[in-house]
Amino acid sequence: MSDLNYKSWNEECAVVGVYNIQDASNIAYYSLFAMQHRGQEASGISTSDNKKLFITKNKGLVTEVFNKEILCNLKGNNAIGHNRYATAGEDSSADAQPVFANYDLGQVAIVHNGNITNAKEIKDELIKEGAIFQSHMDTEVLIHLIAKSKQQTLTDRLKETIPKLKGAFCFIILSRTKMFVIRDRNAFRPLSLGEITNKDGTKGYIVASETCAFDLVGATHIRDVEAGEMLVFDKQKIQSHIIMQEDPYPCVFEYVYFARPDSKVFGRLVYDIRKSMGMELAKENPVDADIVIPVPDSGVAAALGYSKQSGIPFELGIIRNHYVGRTFIEPTQEIRELKVRLKLNPIKEIIKDKKIIVIDDSIVRGTTSKQIVKILRDCGAKEIHMKISSPPTISPCYYGVDTPTKSELISANMSNDEVCKYIGANSLSFLSLEGLKNSIGDGNYKFCQACFDGKYIV
Structure with missing residues (x-):
């Protein structure tokens, strides 16, 4: 979802939906x-007991949001x-999800991952017609479109309204008796379907942004929700409707x-892809060194691949320190820099007098990389060769990811040599777009890589 005031960039979130599962709130x-x-x-959860919604x-x-008592009161x-990432600099208490509304067909709650790129245009038109908005979320646009529709069922209203939306969206919508799952025509953000067997032997279903959620709750992964598909869960059955022309370009x-x-x-298993990225990086950018170390945690698999390929x-x-959050989407530069020092601690005995290859997944502003190089220098590293297991990030994302503006993306404004000098490394190299493609090795998908090549799908 996005801030319709456009003061900052967008969020990348998590959504989950469970249907016909005992203790649904716990799942x-x-x-x-x-x-x-x-x-x-x-974070937020809405449940249904087939009569009313709870939220x-x-x-x-x-x-922090939930405890045993709260979960017990979420009946059905x-x-x-929904898990939400912050919009930098915004007080987002009013923008937590699910979004809840009463309308002529009853009650409805919605969770959303992504960014509706024509939300402002739709919102302005709705305001002219008398609509009143309560938040900055583009998710609220869908609520108004649903309420405005003259179709007799929610299924038909969604078939009518969803194709009007552009951009990236994974919606999960809960009514009193049904659950609706919708993925945009380009399938930008991930969304998977799983199955759970209840204690009484009946089948229940779960939909989530990532399959790691299935592993924790004991669900079996069935398949991905297709591009442009709407799944309707009703009385232990699933109906599939293709409501938009498919044109998948996943992120x-x-x-x-x-x-x-x-x-x-x-x-594809993410671990395998990242390890392949590291192997491709070693093929493209060999260098003489004593050890390969990752920037934890997302650099670990790529570093293992680089080590395997290079020997x-x-x-x-x-x-x-896993109790400190991510850095590149923090609201202020001062907090970002402090969190780098809080988050990452080198082992001096491993670093001292060594020629080191440091593997990271990306460089965005360059702040983290610069501080990593500094702390490794302070530990006595002889040489530091920074290797990035993705191409240079040169463009912001408009499809539901909180990234900086183009002016803040270091590789959009500096040459590779200039970035290397800025972060203080002996050398700096990135995985090529061709290497990234080889790492994925799946001819069935065309991927959105606008952050790397500036070519926007929508």
Whole structure:
């Protein structure tokens, strides 16, 4: 979802939906916990007991928003949930999801991952017609479109309204008796379908942004939700409707950074892809060194691949404090710099007097890389060769990811040599676009790589 005031860039979030599952709120809770890396600003769950909807949402981590008493009050066998990333500089308490509304067909709750690129245009038109908006979320646009439609069922209203939306979106919508799951025509963001067997032997279903949620709750992965597809869950049955013309361009940055390595995204295990990226990086950019170390955690698999391909030993030369969040999407530069020092601690005995290859997944502003090089220099590293297991990030994302403006992207404004000098490394190299393609090795997909080549799909 995006800030319709356009003061800042967008969020990358997690969504989950469970249907006909006993203790649905608990399953949603643990699924959101498994996907906490996709959103740490706010969390929310809405449930249905087939008569009414219940909802709890607030700012904070999943474990901070929910407790046993709250989960017990979220009644019913159907649930949806959401983890939200912050919009930099915004007070987002009003923008936590699910979004809830009463309308002529009853009650509805919606969770959304992505960014509707024509949301402002639709919103302006709705305001002219008398609509009143309560938040900055583009998700609220869908609520108004649903309420305005004259179709007699929610299924038909969604078939009518969803094709009007452009951009990236994964919607999960809960009514009193049904659950609707919708993925945009380009399938930018990941969304998978799984199955759970209840204690009484009946089947229930789960949909989530990442399959790591399935592993935690004991669900079996069935398949990805297709591009342009709407799934309707009703009375233990699933109906599939293709409501938009399919043109899949999934986000390649899910493989680079966002997804957990133990998730299957777009049909492939993320760990395998990242390891292949490291192997391709070693083929393209060999260098003489003593050890290969990753920037934890998303650089680990690529560093293992680089080590395997090059024959240079792998070492955990930097240890991460897992109680500190990500850095490139923090609201202020001062907090970002402090969190780098809090997050990463080198092992001096491994680093001293060594020629080091440092593997990271990406360079965005360059702040983290510069500080990593500095702390390794302070530990006595002889040489530092920074290797990035993705191409240079030169363009912001408009499809549901919180990235800086183009003016803040260091590789969009400096040459490779200038970036290398800025971060203080002996050398700097990136994986090529061709190497990235070879790493994925899946001819069935065309990927959105606008952040790397500036070519926007929508």
